[in-house]
Amino acid sequence: GVEEDFTILEKTGxxxxxxxxxxxxxxxxxxxxxxxxxxxITRPK
Structure with missing residues (x-):
C-alpha cells in the first residue's frame, strides 16, 4: 500500500x-x- 507520513501544526502568536x-x-x-x-470574536453582553 501507499503510506504518507505527515504532521499538522497550529501556531498562534x-x-x-x-x-x-x-x-x-x-x-x-x-x-x-x-x-x-x-x-x-465578540462576547455576548
Missing part, C-alpha cells in the same frame, strides 16, 4: 514568531504553510 517557525521548519520539506490575519 505574533508575526515575528510565526516567521521564525516557518524558517525553522523549512529544512523538513514543508508541503504547505498557511497564515491568517487577526481574528476578532
Amino acid at each position: 505574533h508575526e515575528i514568531e510565526t516567521e521564525a517557525l516557518y524558517k525553522a521548519l523549512q529544512p523538513f520539506g514543508l508541503l504547505d504553510f498557511v497564515r491568517s490575519g487577526r481574528v476578532a
Whole structure:
C-alpha cells in the first residue's frame, strides 16, 4: 500500500514568531504553510 507520513501544526502568536517557525521548519520539506490575519470574536453582553 501507499503510506504518507505527515504532521499538522497550529501556531498562534505574533508575526515575528510565526516567521521564525516557518524558517525553522523549512529544512523538513514543508508541503504547505498557511497564515491568517487577526481574528476578532465578540462576547455576548
